[in-house]
Amino acid sequence: MSGHVLVIGTKNYSSWSLRPWLLLKHLDLEFTERQYHFGTPEFESEIPKISPTRRVPVLLHDELRVWESVAICEYASELAGGRGWPADPGLRAQARSIAHEMHAGFGALRDNCPMNARATGRQVAMTPPLEQDLRRIDAIWSGCRRDHGERGPWLFGAFGIADAMYAPVALRVRTYGLPLSALAARYLETMLDDEHLQQWIRASELESIFIPQDEVGAGA
DSSP states (O other), X not given: OTTOEEEEOOTTTOHHHHHHHHHHHHTTOOOEEEEOOTTSHHHHHHHXXXXXXXXXXXXXXXXXXXOSHHHHHHHHHHHTTTTTSOSSHXXXXXXXXXXXXXXXXXXXXXXXXXXXXXXOSOOOOOOHHHXXXXXXXXXXXXXXXXXXXXXXXXXXXXXXXXXXXXXXXXXXXXXXXXXXXXXXXXXXXXXXXXXXXXXXXXXHHTOOOOOGGXXXXXXX
């Protein structure tokens, strides 16, 4: 994957940038990281030249532009010989189902608990829609670990696209102290202990960008 450039946003806030970045790290695919911070003149001037949606992330290679997180993850999986999805067709279908469920859903979690990678100790009101989202996430995490725990520590054994999709959720749980069952909490521990995610968190702590609307729950 030499020569590929992953264009990302501010690490503290950009959940969609985190997903392919983390997968590329786990697949040991070489890439250069190019970062443009949200709300800066540089972002506003440069991203429209790179991304047809004016959003990040975008993967660049010569004339190739891949501008959506799941598409980048699928492309990376193909470059890695199919790694990123389980080899078994049935498990692969399950992994795709929960990955795309994350992509399309969990609006209450997104709205009430924006990703804030460097923050901890935040508090938000537990509304019924947020509680419903958390119950579903808990069911996914605990169910996968119950059914596939003998394969390895991740949702389907080895780290894959499904795990990358839920990495920002793990950061949200950490930031806002959201409740989980014991089995789901063990998966959370695995994610938060991951060396690559720890690298992302450390980088987010060095950023000075501050987006007020995403600084939720401080002093609540």
